[in-house]
Amino acid sequence: MEFLKWDTEDVAKWVESIGFSKYKACFTENFITGKKLIHVNCNNLPKLGITDFRDMLVISACVRVLLGITETPWNNSIADPRRDTVALFLEVKSRTGKWTNSLTYQQFLYYLEDPDYTPEPESEHDENEGYENEDDESEDDENKDDENKDDENKDDEDENEENQQ
Structure with missing residues (x-):
């Protein structure tokens, strides 16, 4: 290859x-x-x-x-047996990234049998070490937006009460 x-x-x-x-x-x-x-x-x-x-x-x-x-x-159905494993492997290898670059065909075959399998990082450090989870950041942003909306609604309610008096 x-x-x-x-x-x-x-x-x-x-x-x-x-x-x-x-x-x-x-x-x-x-x-x-x-x-x-x-x-x-x-x-x-x-x-x-x-x-x-x-x-x-x-x-x-x-x-x-x-x-x-x-x-x-061309008439392949999802009920048909899985495609050629070499073709599937090459589709994965066509992507870029640390995991796909280091993926071997043997690891890929193992992954087909056990979808939860991920190869161990080559270094002693976790490959995600030092990076925040993007999902955590987006959740924090959503929570801040909700808090800001609550504060704005509270301010609007206070103004309405003052205007009514």
Whole structure:
């Protein structure tokens, strides 16, 4: 899975190697890296500027061969068995972040069996150490807003009482 480390230039070289040098710019201008190749298919190629249907079919097939995955059937149902695990893994790896960057295929397979599994941080320190939980901050902001509204309502009530007297 060396292609996961490819930058845009490596992808452009690969596009050229499969006989589509005329589309190199489409891939580089859209910042397609090796991690993003999992998203390159006939649905997304027109967004990159590739609209010749035959070229789209060939490029999509070459991407699947490179990634070692099969084509997802267009009539796939949620009742059908789960997709190819390699394709699922590559979708996760296409994202960026500390967890996905360090995720191995073996860890991913374990995660499929146990969804509560998360790999241990590599250092002794907790990866979230020193960061406040964003959810806590938003709750605090909501509580402050509620307090401010209560204060404003109390002030309005006091004014109404004074005006009535």
